[in-house]
Amino acid sequence: MTAEPRLSWTEVRDTIRARILARHYAPGDKLPRDEDMARDLGCARATVHRAMQDLAAAGLVERRRKGGTHVPNDPVTRATFDIPVTRREVEARGSRYSYRLISREIAESPPAVMARFGLQDPSPMLHVRALHLADHRPYILEDRWIDLATTPEILEVDLAQHSANEWLVHHKPYSRVDVRFHAVNAEGEIARHLDTPRGSALLVLERTTWIGSEPITTVQSVAAPGYEVAAQS
Amino acid sequence: MTAEPRLSWTEVRDTIRARILARHYAPGDKLPRDEDMARDLGCARATVHRAMQDLAAAGLVERRRKGGTHVPNDPVTRATFDIPVTRREVEARGSRYSYRLISREIAESPPAVMARFGLQDPSPMLHVRALHLADHRPYILEDRWIDLATTPEILEVDLAQHSANEWLVHHKPYSRVDVRFHAVNAEGEIARHLDTPRGSALLVLERTTWIGSEPITTVQSVAAPGYEVAAQS
Numbered sequence: 001m002t003a004e005p006r007l008s009w010t011e012v013r014d015t016i017r018a019r020i021l022a023r024h025y026a027p028g029d030k031l032p033r034d035e036d037m038a039r040d041l042g043c044a045r046a047t048v049h050r051a052m053q054d055l056a057a058a059g060l061v062e063r064r065r066k067g068g069t070h071v072p073n074d075p076v077t078r079a080t081f082d083i084p085v086t087r088r089e090v091e092a093r094g095s096r097y098s099y100r101l102i103s104r105e106i107a108e109s110p111p112a113v114m115a116r117f118g119l120q121d122p123s124p125m126l127h128v129r130a131l132h133l134a135d136h137r138p139y140i141l142e143d144r145w146i147d148l149a150t151t152p153e154i155l156e157v158d159l160a161q162h163s164a165n166e167w168l169v170h171h172k173p174y175s176r177v178d179v180r181f182h183a184v185n186a187e188g189e190i191a192r193h194l195d196t197p198r199g200s201a202l203l204v205l206e207r208t209t210w211i212g213s214e215p216i217t218t219v220q221s222v223a224a225p226g227y228e229v230a231a232q233s
Numbered sequence: 234m235t236a237e238p239r240l241s242w243t244e245v246r247d248t249i250r251a252r253i254l255a256r257h258y259a260p261g262d263k264l265p266r267d268e269d270m271a272r273d274l275g276c277a278r279a280t281v282h283r284a285m286q287d288l289a290a291a292g293l294v295e296r297r298r299k300g301g302t303h304v305p306n307d308p309v310t311r312a313t314f315d316i317p318v319t320r321r322e323v324e325a326r327g328s329r330y331s332y333r334l335i336s337r338e339i340a341e342s343p344p345a346v347m348a349r350f351g352l353q354d355p356s357p358m359l360h361v362r363a364l365h366l367a368d369h370r371p372y373i374l375e376d377r378w379i380d381l382a383t384t385p386e387i388l389e390v391d392l393a394q395h396s397a398n399e400w401l402v403h404h405k406p407y408s409r410v411d412v413r414f415h416a417v418n419a420e421g422e423i424a425r426h427l428d429t430p431r432g433s434a435l436l437v438l439e440r441t442t443w444i445g446s447e448p449i450t451t452v453q454s455v456a457a458p459g460y461e462v463a464a465q466s
Contacts, residue, residue, distance in 0.1 A: 183416035201434035
């Protein structure tokens with residue numbers, strides 16, 4: 001450990017951030033080059049670089065390879081959310097978790113599932129439908145497809161005992177996830193399994209994961225009425 | 234520019250990441266200390282530190298102040314989404330954007346709005362309801378409260394001409410945002426303004442922003458049927 005008289009990257013980040021918030025650098029403005037900013041603030045160029053990476057990740061600045069750093073003209077609201085294993089989510093609410101397998105069958109991926117994965121040709125998959133419960137009340141109904149080329153081990157898992165959700169999270173790493181939200185009216189099987197009146201408005205979370213460019217699983221989770229997803233900056 | 238024979242932090246990150254994906258470091262495992270990892274990989278300790286920050290931000294490792302680095306026992310699906318200004322969102326779909334002010338009034342914040350901001354006492358706010366349209370069809374109905382203590386300038390904005398959404402994004406920086414999603418059934422005013430049958434399932438995005446601990450604005454955006462939010466890892 002040596003004494004460090006110069007600014008840390010977090011101090012540099014906070015200084016630049018305060019200038020953006022105070023409109024010293026306004027939307028559309030080009031910021032000074034890293035080396036000029038470093039001279040101005042009295043720190044190393046690498047420190048400015050690190051601070052800018054963090055500001056860029058937060059959407060507060062845009063970095064272009066040759067064009068330097070800008071404050072975006074049209075800032076976006078950027079937020080991050082975490083979806084835990086459903087068991088943990090239920091337990092974190094102080095509820096008792098349980099799980100019920102509805103069906104399990106090997107089938108060729110239908111067109112809607114191929115579209116989610118970006119597949120050209122159908123592929124043999126395991127189709128699993130299951131219900132997650134909180135305090136014995138339906139919580140999330142999941143309709144999941146698991147690619148058997150990348151994940152043949154799933155055939156040996158006793159899905160009546162262990163949810164595919166939990167098994168996959170613990171045993172199958174992925175490199176990319178795509179998440180979508182929309183709303184649907186409860187009907188037919190969904191209304192029946194979630195024990196909710198037909199027509200209720202339900203939040204649907206669709207998650208698709210890949211390892212490299214290979215599909216792992218895609219799941220539509222339909223949540224019981226009142227479910228909420230929260231995200232933060 | 235000097236030649237750099239050692240690994241870059243992104244190379245170190247990708248190496249550690251590959252080991253986690255290959256279960257060389259499995260869920261619950263403690264990773265080597267940064268200095269040991271650095272010796273192992275032949276790079277600087279600061280390079281491992283930088284790589285670990287990135288892996289922690291992605292949720293692949295957990296860093297504890299005194300307890301070192303772990304692979305989380307219960308990994309979460311972490312995803313990030315961007316919500317652009319509604320005008321840009323509509324234009325990015327190739328549609329023509331338009332906007333209509335429905336109402337504008339100064340009022341004390343009601344309990345539900347105080348709860349979203351975490352306020353103890355009511356505060357004078359501007360309550361604005363407005364409709365965003367895509368190709369002249371209702372797209373998003375927004376019900377917004379703007380704190381007049383932090384944002385008095387909004388009273389001088391002609392909200393019949395400029396949406397509060399756009400004005401705030403361009404003129405009012407914030408330091409924290411909280412976003413929530415849920416589903417509602419269309420009824421009454423909402424069904425009428427969105428021109429959708431009563432009972433339709435609609436996605437609601439609630440966004441609340443602060444500067445420091447001071448409230449700026451909270452908005453409930455109710456989207457027309459078919460609206461989808463997408464997020465990525």
